[in-house]
Amino acid sequence: MTTNTSTNSTPVRAPRLEFAKAAPKAFRALIAFAAAAREGLDPALVELIQIRASHLNHCAYCLHMHTNDARKAGESEDRLHMVAVWREARHFFTAREQAALALTEAVTLVAGAGVPDDVYAEAAARFDERELAQVLALIFTINTWNRVALSTAKAAGTDER
Numbered sequence: 001m002t003t004n005t006s007t008n009s010t011p012v013r014a015p016r017l018e019f020a021k022a023a024p025k026a027f028r029a030l031i032a033f034a035a036a037a038r039e040g041l042d043p044a045l046v047e048l049i050q051i052r053a054s055h056l057n058h059c060a061y062c063l064h065m066h067t068n069d070a071r072k073a074g075e076s077e078d079r080l081h082m083v084a085v086w087r088e089a090r091h092f093f094t095a096r097e098q099a100a101l102a103l104t105e106a107v108t109l110v111a112g113a114g115v116p117d118d119v120y121a122e123a124a125a126r127f128d129e130r131e132l133a134q135v136l137a138l139i140f141t142i143n144t145w146n147r148v149a150l151s152t153a154k155a156a157g158t159d160e161r
Contacts, residue, residue: 016153030144037137040130043073048097049104049135050142051083056108059146060156068159099126100135107139 020027038046047070054063067080082089086101093101103123106115124132148154 013153013155016151019148019152030141030148033137034141034145037134037141039134041134041138044070044075045097045100045135046138047073047075048079048083048093049100049138051080052086052101052104053108053139053142054146055084056105057143057146057150059149061149061154061159062142062146064156065159096126099123103135104139107136108143 047066050066051063051070053059054066070080071077079092082092083101086093086098090098099122102119103115106113106119123135127135
C-alpha cells in the first residue's frame with residue numbers, strides 16, 4: 001500500500017499504525033519526556049546524540065528528521081557526515097561530544113555488553129550529574145522514538161512537523 005511519495009517520486013509505504021492517534025496519551029507522554037530530556041542541553045549535542053542512536057538503530061525516519069533539524073540549527077555538513085565514524089574523526093568533535101557519542105552507543109547497544117565502566121566514567125567526567133542525567137534521558141527517548149518509527153514503518157522524509 002502506498003500513500004506518500006518521496007522527493008524522488010518513489011512510492012513510500014504507508015505506516016502500519018498512526019501511533020499518535022492510536023495511543024495519544026502515551027504519545028503525549030513521550031513528547032513530554034523528550035522535551036524534558038533536552039532541557040538545558042546544547043542543541044548541537046542533542047542532535048548529535050539523536051543522529052548517532054538513529055544510525056545504530058537503522059532508523060531512516062529519525063535520521064532524516066534529526067540531520068535536517070541539525071542543519072536548520074547551523075550544524076555543518078562535515079560534522080554530520082562524520083557522526084557515524086566519529087572515532088576515526090575525533091577532531092571534528094569536542095571531548096564532551098565524544099563522551100556523549102560513546103555513551104549513546106553503549107546505551108543504544110546495551111544488550112551487547114551493558115554500559116562499560118570506562119565509557120560511563122568518561123561521560124561522568126565531562127558532564128555534571130544533572131547534565132549526565134539529561135544526556136541519559138535523551139538517549140532513552142531517541143531509542144524509544146526509533147522503536148516507534150521502525151515498528152510502525154514510518155518512512156524517511158515524511159515528517160510533517
